[in-house]
Amino acid sequence: MTELLAVHDLTYQLGNRKLLERISFAAEAGEVLAIVGPNGAGKSTLLRMLSGEEHPTEGSVSIGGQKLASIPQRQLASRRAVMLQNSRVVFPFTAFEVVRLGTEGIGVGLSRRDRDQLALSALANVDAEEFAERNFLTLSGGEQQRVSFARSLAQLAAGRTHISPQILLLDEPIASLDVRHQLALLEHARTLARSGNVLVIVVLHDLTLAHTFADRILVLRKGKLATIATRNEPLSRDLIEEIFEVSIAAEHCHGTPWRPLDSAHKAGALGENQMPRAVLSI
Amino acid sequence: MKIVSLSALVTLLGVSLASLPAIGDPGKANESGSLHASQPQRIIAAGGVVTEIVYALRRADVLVGVDSTSTYPASALKEKANVGYVRALSSEGLLSLNPTSVIAIESAGPPDILKAVEDAGVQVSHLPDVATPAGISAKIKEVAKLVGEPVKGAALAAETDKQFAALSALRSKIEKPRRALFILSFMNGRAMVGGRDTSADGILTLAGLQNAASTLNGWKPISDEALFDAAPDIIIAMGHGPQDVTVNSILAVPAFAATPAAKSKSIFIFDGGYLLGFGPRTSSAARDLLLAAYPKLAGQDKRSDLQ
Amino acid sequence: MHQIPQVAYRRSIVLMALCVLLVLIAVAAISLGSISIAPKRVFEVLFGMEPSGQIDFARDALVITQIRLPRLILGAAVGAALAASGAVMQGLFRNPLADPGLIGVSSGAGFAAAVAIVLGGRFLPDAATKLPFAFLPMAAFVGALMSTLILYVVASRGGRTSMAIMLLAGIAFAALAGAGTGWLAYISDDRQLRDLTFWSMGSLGGATWSKVAVVVPMVLPTLIAVPFLARGLNAMALGEAEAFHLGISVDRLKTGAILLVSIAVGAAVACSGLIGFVGIIVPHLLRLSVGANYRFLLPASALLGASLLVGADICARTIVAPSELPIGIITATFGAPFFIWLLLRRGPEFAV
Numbered sequence: 001m002t003e004l005l006a007v008h009d010l011t012y013q014l015g016n017r018k019l020l021e022r023i024s025f026a027a028e029a030g031e032v033l034a035i036v037g038p039n040g041a042g043k044s045t046l047l048r049m050l051s052g053e054e055h056p057t058e059g060s061v062s063i064g065g066q067k068l069a070s071i072p073q074r075q076l077a078s079r080r081a082v083m084l085q086n087s088r089v090v091f092p093f094t095a096f097e098v099v100r101l102g103t104e105g106i107g108v109g110l111s112r113r114d115r116d117q118l119a120l121s122a123l124a125n126v127d128a129e130e131f132a133e134r135n136f137l138t139l140s141g142g143e144q145q146r147v148s149f150a151r152s153l154a155q156l157a158a159g160r161t162h163i164s165p166q167i168l169l170l171d172e173p174i175a176s177l178d179v180r181h182q183l184a185l186l187e188h189a190r191t192l193a194r195s196g197n198v199l200v201i202v203v204l205h206d207l208t209l210a211h212t213f214a215d216r217i218l219v220l221r222k223g224k225l226a227t228i229a230t231r232n233e234p235l236s237r238d239l240i241e242e243i244f245e246v247s248i249a250a251e252h253c254h255g256t257p258w259r260p261l262d263s264a265h266k267a268g269a270l271g272e273n274q275m276p277r278a279v280l281s282i
Numbered sequence: 283m284k285i286v287s288l289s290a291l292v293t294l295l296g297v298s299l300a301s302l303p304a305i306g307d308p309g310k311a312n313e314s315g316s317l318h319a320s321q322p323q324r325i326i327a328a329g330g331v332v333t334e335i336v337y338a339l340r341r342a343d344v345l346v347g348v349d350s351t352s353t354y355p356a357s358a359l360k361e362k363a364n365v366g367y368v369r370a371l372s373s374e375g376l377l378s379l380n381p382t383s384v385i386a387i388e389s390a391g392p393p394d395i396l397k398a399v400e401d402a403g404v405q406v407s408h409l410p411d412v413a414t415p416a417g418i419s420a421k422i423k424e425v426a427k428l429v430g431e432p433v434k435g436a437a438l439a440a441e442t443d444k445q446f447a448a449l450s451a452l453r454s455k456i457e458k459p460r461r462a463l464f465i466l467s468f469m470n471g472r473a474m475v476g477g478r479d480t481s482a483d484g485i486l487t488l489a490g491l492q493n494a495a496s497t498l499n500g501w502k503p504i505s506d507e508a509l510f511d512a513a514p515d516i517i518i519a520m521g522h523g524p525q526d527v528t529v530n531s532i533l534a535v536p537a538f539a540a541t542p543a544a545k546s547k548s549i550f551i552f553d554g555g556y557l558l559g560f561g562p563r564t565s566s567a568a569r570d571l572l573l574a575a576y577p578k579l580a581g582q583d584k585r586s587d588l589q
Numbered sequence: 590m591h592q593i594p595q596v597a598y599r600r601s602i603v604l605m606a607l608c609v610l611l612v613l614i615a616v617a618a619i620s621l622g623s624i625s626i627a628p629k630r631v632f633e634v635l636f637g638m639e640p641s642g643q644i645d646f647a648r649d650a651l652v653i654t655q656i657r658l659p660r661l662i663l664g665a666a667v668g669a670a671l672a673a674s675g676a677v678m679q680g681l682f683r684n685p686l687a688d689p690g691l692i693g694v695s696s697g698a699g700f701a702a703a704v705a706i707v708l709g710g711r712f713l714p715d716a717a718t719k720l721p722f723a724f725l726p727m728a729a730f731v732g733a734l735m736s737t738l739i740l741y742v743v744a745s746r747g748g749r750t751s752m753a754i755m756l757l758a759g760i761a762f763a764a765l766a767g768a769g770t771g772w773l774a775y776i777s778d779d780r781q782l783r784d785l786t787f788w789s790m791g792s793l794g795g796a797t798w799s800k801v802a803v804v805v806p807m808v809l810p811t812l813i814a815v816p817f818l819a820r821g822l823n824a825m826a827l828g829e830a831e832a833f834h835l836g837i838s839v840d841r842l843k844t845g846a847i848l849l850v851s852i853a854v855g856a857a858v859a860c861s862g863l864i865g866f867v868g869i870i871v872p873h874l875l876r877l878s879v880g881a882n883y884r885f886l887l888p889a890s891a892l893l894g895a896s897l898l899v900g901a902d903i904c905a906r907t908i909v910a911p912s913e914l915p916i917g918i919i920t921a922t923f924g925a926p927f928f929i930w931l932l933l934r935r936g937p938e939f940a941v
Binding site (some may be wrong): 052053073074076080082084087088089090091092094097104105106155 | 679684820823824826833837878
């Protein structure tokens with residue numbers, strides 16, 4: 001059986017700079033895949049390759065055995081949804097309309113009423129019903145992010161009537177969210193994956209959250225795939241220190257495998273030759 | 283002082299030709315030889331010169347509307363409906379005056395509008411606009427025919443021709459042509475002057491003057507240095523009202539103060555419509571200009587004999 | 590089940606109201622003018638009924654069928670084209686300030702019109718004297734399309750069109766066209782200058798059935814294509830990448846929209862001159878009342894734009910009758926203060 005997503009020898013060059021170099025991996029529906037890496041490692045670029053926005057200079061991305069570039073756009077829109085970092089909505093659409101737009105032209109055999117209902121359920125899923133009728137532009141950053149997530153959910157729900165399994169691509173989806181909604185969003189994404197019909201790929205900065213929610217972690221470094229960590233083989237301390245250029249004071253504790261990095265990070269003032277210190281629970 | 287405001291003189295000299303409007307009383311008008319004695323004419327004049335000629339023929343009674351360039355006589359726009367700018371007429375606007383005919387100067391338009399009016403059964407007469415003495419008498423004769431006054435028209439045209447002949451005789455007495463600069467407008471010390479191919483150039487020629495700005499083509503702002511080169515002996519500026527250009531405002535600009543014209547105080551303010559209209563008053567306008575520029579010829583003027 | 594918002598209901602009411610408004614304004618446009626014609630006679634003329642009186646019937650019939658009716662249709666077509674195109678441009682550029690001018694239509698048409706007015710007589714004496722007002726619109730139309738094409742080529746690379754580049758190039762192009770127009774104004778005589786001024790203020794004067802026959806077929810495709818643009822423009826409002834993710838062929842949308850707008854607005858500008866403000870104010874007005882959804886915004890803009898321009902034209906031809914005002918003066922004089930008033934009374938939820 002062919003994999004849902006297969007990336008083969010992907011290279012992306014812009015001018016003389018190779019933003020991504022010879023990346024290969026495959027993933028199946030039911031999985032949550034996190035992409036981590038320092039700034040400029042090529043995480044968002046990789047996501048753009050996976051969404052079909054940009055085409056690789058060399059190598060290929062295939063979905064369901066079909067080359068991404070050859071998939072008709074409408075079919076692709078039913079197959080995968082994307083949530084970008086920042087919403088750039090213009091014009092006074094309501095939150096409901098923004099989510100409803102996620103369903104338009106997607107899927108087959110849906111009536112207007114069906115699409116309305118899909119949009120409303122998606123809003124309910126992200127706890128955003130109360131501001132459904134508010135102007136999207138007047139919402140807070142976190143609220144906007146939840147609505148954007150709802151839009152991707154609605155798109156997948158509509159697309160499911162057309163094609164399955166599906167792919168959900170999330171680019172730093174929790175940057176503006178409070179802790180409760182961070183966990184809720186990632187939990188929702190994981191539940192979606194666990195249903196067995198969706199592959200979730202999420203770009204994250206928080207290694208702890210990545211380890212908590214992802215089945216596998218793709219670590220990018222300077223455009224190359226440094227390693228793929230799994231639950232059984234988590235990222236080693238040395239590798240994290242090398243890739244992120246931090247020194248880690250690791251402490252072991254039971255329960256959650258990682259503790260958030262930022263407390264130690266913020267506490268220590270950065271000296272000239274001193275590496276930032278982070279505390280990781282291993 | 284040669285710096286004179288000539289408006290009083292202008293009115294005086296203009297009186298014989300561009301007479302005061304003969305208002306109202308269509309009955310009397312009909313007696314005097316209208317072609318449409320049974321049905322009163324309702325004419326729209328599209329073009330300032332058309333209005334001027336109709337008024338000069340003392341047939342203002344036939345006019346129901348004039349265009350916005352009909353600034354002479356000043357009463358025209360007060361007592362007749364204003365049909366707007368001569369190049370931007372409105373078909374329904376024209377028709378709303380129930381005209382029997384429209385006399386349209388060459389530049390009147392838009393053509394679509396005039397055609398629509400013609401389609402509505404209104405006679406539209408197109409009047410060639412030639413800025414020469416012959417063109418002026420042709421215009422007078424044509425307009426006179428259209429308002430049903432061919433005899434008066436012929437007389438007025440003949441009178442005009444005679445005056446141009448007198449003007450030409452006067453012009454031949456000029457020993458040394460002087461250089462004149464024609465200023466259309468004066469803003470912030472910058473003057474818009476008449477170069478070649480302008481009505482200003484035409485009137486200067488008629489007045490026996492050399493256009494000092496003949497290196498320019500059309501109406502152009504003149505630079506200070508070009509002004510120095512132009513070295514006009516005379517400056518003629520167009521004025522319309524009290525807020526307009528004055529002799530002092532011209533002299534206040536150093537480049538102008540340095541011209542021969544300023545030194546000999548030969549700066550004249552004229553009414554613009556009078557000088558540039560190319561209608562019945564043009565011969566007197568040219569004559570006024572000539573006499574202002576060559577005061578010595580004033581004694582040899584034969585005009586009084588002609589009258 | 591969840592409750593479905595009732596906005597759709599409100600929108601259909603607004604659309605209906607706009608239709609009624611257009612009909613009312615059309616009736617007013619047919620009935621009003623510097624010639625007063627009794628409503629009864631208007632009715633008789635329009636429906637070919639037996640005239641009840643003979644006095645001036647032929648003239649009135651002519652005024653209604655040959656002057657007011659084509660002018661009404663031309664005004665409605667131009668207004669609908671300008672307003673709907675404004676809405677399309679704002680969606681395409683994702684910028685509430687966008688108007689058809691951004692794709693070079695106005696600057697190109699303006700420059701070409703200046704060429705026609707100032708140079709037409711020199712190089713094509715026949716064309717300029719015999720058909721100056723057919724030559725001018727043709728030149729303006731070609732100028733509008735050419736400048737759009739130039740901007741499109743500049744902004745496109747490798748099959749992708751960058752709206753940001755197009756906007757910047759449009760600004761540069763407008764400056765260049767402005768300079769070109771300035772050069773022409775410099776060498777023009779004062780009559781040509783005056784023509785140029787009048788043209789740039791717009792007018793529906795001189796509307797004839799033949800002009801209607803030329804303009805309407807150019808405007809209609811845009812109005813018909815509107816429902817097909819709506820989904821793409823809605824998606825564009827989320828972002829260009831987002832539109833792509835939702836299955837929109839973004840570059841095809843851009844090409845199609847630019848083509849339709851340049852033809853419709855080019856034709857509108859060519860026959861009526863530059864009529865400002867309709868393209869910006871109408872979509873905004875509607876966004877404030879029916880929201881931003883293009884499915885409603887586009888037809889509503891077309892309807893309101895048509896009503897607005899026909900209404901403005903009624904003012905233009907009656908205020909100073911028997912003369913008439915350039916219509917651009919009317920749209921800006923009433924439009925701009927109204928718009929500012931709208932902005933002043935905005936609610937706390939207002940955001941564009």
